[in-house]
Amino acid sequence: MGGIQRWCAGLMLVMAMMPAGAAELGVLAPVVANGAPQVQDDPSGRPAPVVTRVRSGALYDRIQREARDGFLATVLALDESAQRIAGARILTPTWLYLSAEDGGFARRGFWLEENGSRRFVDELFVDLVVDEDTVADGGFEEIFAHEMGHVFLRRLIPGLPSGYSRTPHSSMSVTDYPTAFDEGFATHFQSLVRRYSHNPALEDLTLGLGGKPFLPYWLSNLDRAGRIEGVRRNLFIQLPLVPPGNDAEALARANESTALDMARLKNGQQMLSSEGVIATLFHRWLVPGDGDRDSVVARYSTLFRTLATSGAWTLEPGTPVFLELVDRHCVAVPADCARSRTLVLDTTYGATADPSLARATEAVAERGRIGDMAGYVSGLKQVRAQMAQLQADVARQPSMLRAALGPDLWLLGHSAARLPGMTSQDIAVNLNTAQAEALQTLPGIDAATATRALRSRRDAGVFRDLADFVRRAGIDGRTSAALEDAARRLQAAGPYERR
Numbered sequence: 001m002g003g004i005q006r007w008c009a010g011l012m013l014v015m016a017m018m019p020a021g022a023a024e025l026g027v028l029a030p031v032v033a034n035g036a037p038q039v040q041d042d043p044s045g046r047p048a049p050v051v052t053r054v055r056s057g058a059l060y061d062r063i064q065r066e067a068r069d070g071f072l073a074t075v076l077a078l079d080e081s082a083q084r085i086a087g088a089r090i091l092t093p094t095w096l097y098l099s100a101e102d103g104g105f106a107r108r109g110f111w112l113e114e115n116g117s118r119r120f121v122d123e124l125f126v127d128l129v130v131d132e133d134t135v136a137d138g139g140f141e142e143i144f145a146h147e148m149g150h151v152f153l154r155r156l157i158p159g160l161p162s163g164y165s166r167t168p169h170s171s172m173s174v175t176d177y178p179t180a181f182d183e184g185f186a187t188h189f190q191s192l193v194r195r196y197s198h199n200p201a202l203e204d205l206t207l208g209l210g211g212k213p214f215l216p217y218w219l220s221n222l223d224r225a226g227r228i229e230g231v232r233r234n235l236f237i238q239l240p241l242v243p244p245g246n247d248a249e250a251l252a253r254a255n256e257s258t259a260l261d262m263a264r265l266k267n268g269q270q271m272l273s274s275e276g277v278i279a280t281l282f283h284r285w286l287v288p289g290d291g292d293r294d295s296v297v298a299r300y301s302t303l304f305r306t307l308a309t310s311g312a313w314t315l316e317p318g319t320p321v322f323l324e325l326v327d328r329h330c331v332a333v334p335a336d337c338a339r340s341r342t343l344v345l346d347t348t349y350g351a352t353a354d355p356s357l358a359r360a361t362e363a364v365a366e367r368g369r370i371g372d373m374a375g376y377v378s379g380l381k382q383v384r385a386q387m388a389q390l391q392a393d394v395a396r397q398p399s400m401l402r403a404a405l406g407p408d409l410w411l412l413g414h415s416a417a418r419l420p421g422m423t424s425q426d427i428a429v430n431l432n433t434a435q436a437e438a439l440q441t442l443p444g445i446d447a448a449t450a451t452r453a454l455r456s457r458r459d460a461g462v463f464r465d466l467a468d469f470v471r472r473a474g475i476d477g478r479t480s481a482a483l484e485d486a487a488r489r490l491q492a493a494g495p496y497e498r499r
Contacts, residue, residue, distance in 0.1 A: 025067040025076060026093030027054040028125065030100050031113055037100050042109045042120060049127075050111040050118065051097060062135050063096070071197045074293045075145050075189075078152065081297050085304045086155045094151075095125035096144070103129035104143060105499060106150030106186075124151045138193075138202025145193045149186030156307035162495035163317050164410045166428045168419055169498070170219075171226035171236065171276040173255045174266070174433050176408070179498065181321035184278025187227050191283045194228055196291040219420070222258050226276060231283050234347060236276030239264040242437065248417040251427070254437040255419065263365035268352035268404045269462060270433045272320050281322060281347055285340065306332045317495050318408040323352065323401055330398070341394055341401060350390050355404050355461060357386050406432045406462025409469065411486040412493060413441030428490060431469050432462045442486055444479030 028051040030037035038050040054060050066072040079094045097110065105127040112121050126147040134140045153160060163176030169183050194206050204210050206228065215221055230236055240257035242250065271277040289299050306329045313324060326344060330337035350357035360383045367375035394400045409431040418425045427441045431453075439450040453473035463469040466487060470480045 024091075024093040025064065025072070026095045027060055027063060028052070028095060028097045028110065028112075029054045030098070032100065040111050040118075042111075042122075046109075048109045048111055048120070049097060050113060052113050054098065059098075059130070059132055059135070062132060063130065063140075066135060066141060070141055070199070071193055072141055072144065074196070074296050075148050077293055077297050078300055079148060079155075081301045082152045082155045082304050085301060085308050087308075092123050094148070095123060096130070097125050097127045099127050099129050101129075103127050104147065106147050106154060108154070124154055126151065136201065138197060138199035138205070141197055141199060142190050142193045142202065145189040146186045149189045150182065152304070153182060153185060153307070156304055157310040159310055159313070159315055160321070161315055161317050161319075162497045164408070164428050164490065164495055165273070165430070166424070166426065166496050167255055169275060170223045170256060171230055171279070172223065172240065172258060173275070174270050174273045175275070176273050176317065176430070177319060177321050178315075178317060180273045180275045180278045181325075183275035184322075185282055187275055187279035188231065188282035188287070190224075190227050191231050191279070192287050192296075195287060196296075219256060222256070226258065227279065230276055231279045234277075234280045235260055236274050236280065237265055237271055237348060237351070238262055239266055240435075251415050251437045251441065252417070252419050254435055263362050263369060265349060265351055265358045265362060267355065267358075267432070267457070267462065268348060268402075269320075269406060269430075271348050271351055272322055272405070273430075273433050277348070278322055281343065284343055284347060302333060302336075303329070320352075320402055320405060326401070327398065338395065341398070342391055344401060345387065345391055345394065350387060352405060353394060353400050353403050354386075354390055357383065357390055360386060404461070406464060408432065409463060409466060409487075410490045411442055411466075411483060412490040413438065413443075413486065415441050426493075428493075428496065429486075431466070432457070443482035444475070445473075449473050449475065 028049075031050040031052055032038065039047040040050055042048040067076060076094050080091060083091050095110075097107075106124065107127050108124050109120065109122050110125060111118050126144060128140070128144060128147060130140050134143075160182060161178050163178040165175035165179055167173050167175050169175050169179055171187065174180075175183075194202065197203070201210075216225065226236075238260040240254060241259040241261050242254045242257055243259055245253055266274065266277075286299060286303065289295055306325065309328060309332070313319075313328065315321065315324070323344070326340050329340055345353065348358075349361045360379070364376060364379035364383055367379055390400075411429050411431065413427040413429045415425045415427050419427075427438060429438050429442055431439075436447065436450040436454060439445050439453060440447060445453075453469065456472040457463060460472065463472065466480075466483060469475075470483065475483070
């Protein structure tokens with residue numbers, strides 16, 4: 001029996017000795033006064049909801065049935081495992097806050113009104129709008145599992161930093177390493193639910209049955225579809241095509257485009273800053289296997305144990321977190337190391353390690369999509385040999401897995417129109433991940449300069465610093481000074497803490 005098999009067998013034996021049914025779903029409801037949910041500052045001065053514990057009612061009963069009989073029971077078992085691995089001596093409930101007006105967040109801290117008094121509870125909870133319809137159609141099961149992904153990370157890797165990107169996150173967008181890791185990990189739980197849930201409505205949705213006209217065009221529905229089909233089919237490694245439209249909305253169209261160029265790949269830095277790509281990596285790593293509760297928990301607990309060692313990691317906003325996880329996993333579970341590194345190379349077509357493989361892959365894609373059999377087969381032999389060589393090189397020298405990544409070079413740009421979901425028109429632009437629309441939010445960068453910079457980045461590799469960008473993009477001294485000021489202003493603004 002291999003190392004990982006022995007470890008999993010031991011973990012399952014320990015779990016079998018744990019008290020049955022220890023995981024508990026605690027349900028909270030807002031305290032409402034004058035028609036509005038009440039909030040009160042927590043000890044650090046941040047607003048926190050005032051809540052009461054729900055213990056009865058039709059919706060409560062329906063939720064608890066899901067927690068007992070649905071895939072939600074597995075999610076609760078995962079939370080029990082996460083708490084234990086994080087070092088909890090006493091398990092806390094898995095808290096669900098039935099938001100009255102907004103929702104879809106993993107948060108920490110609430111004021112609990114109970115027995116005529118109010119006390120602050122410094123524990124994680126999921127803030128979610130839930131009704132009987134969303135429970136019946138599987139939406140609750142899917143989105144709750146997503147938000148619990150955030151909860152697991154906050155239990156196991158509390159030092160995960162915020163990134164600099166201010167771009168609204170979605171399956172289609174490119175943000176930064178920490179945001180993509182956080183959101184991508186959470187997103188892949190939706191594909192896990194879709195595989196193992198027995199909710200009939202959710203199964204029909206997965207199969208494309210019962211669709212309604214018009215609604216699929218709404219952004220959140222496009223995003224939700226991307227989180228399933230895009231993740232499963234590894235579509236988010238492709239560069240987006242920007243649909244035509246109002247120039248003032250070009251940045252929004254670029255960030256949320258569902259049109260993809262199937263013969264052009266993102267660079268490695270873009271891929272690791274894409275929650276869609278990170279979700280695909282976790283999907284391929286963790287979803288395969290038996291779907292019974294013990295098997296799923298054993299599979300994920302192996303990863304949880306590695307995440308729980310994050311206190312010894314060096315995590316900065318510019319750390320490629322997924323690759324850091326792979327390196328740590330190789331130390332913790334050497335028997336699974338080759339598989340995890342191969343998974344990265346296969347999924348990204350080597351883009352994080354060797355851009356030449358990605359370019360060769362694009363050439364094969366060009367032949368394949370027009371049905372050029374001779375050209376496709378000839379190219380396929382080449383890229384397969386190149387991939388095998390790259391895998392061998394990475395096995396000998398693991399640092400090569402991130403050899404094609406450059407530094408994060410963040411500057412503060414300004415958009416002509418505010419992006420949906422943003423409160424400011426200021427845009428954080430990373431010179432090594434931005435596309436033309438984002439580059440043109442920077443001072444002095446017009447369409448021709450952006451095109452020149454992107455061509456150089458694609459042909460000659462990532463920019464090493466701002467001076468390298470200025471030189472290769474052919475920028476004059478006045479614009480260079482403005483860009484230096486934009487970099488200083490972004491550093492002064494600091495990382496962007498997302499709600």
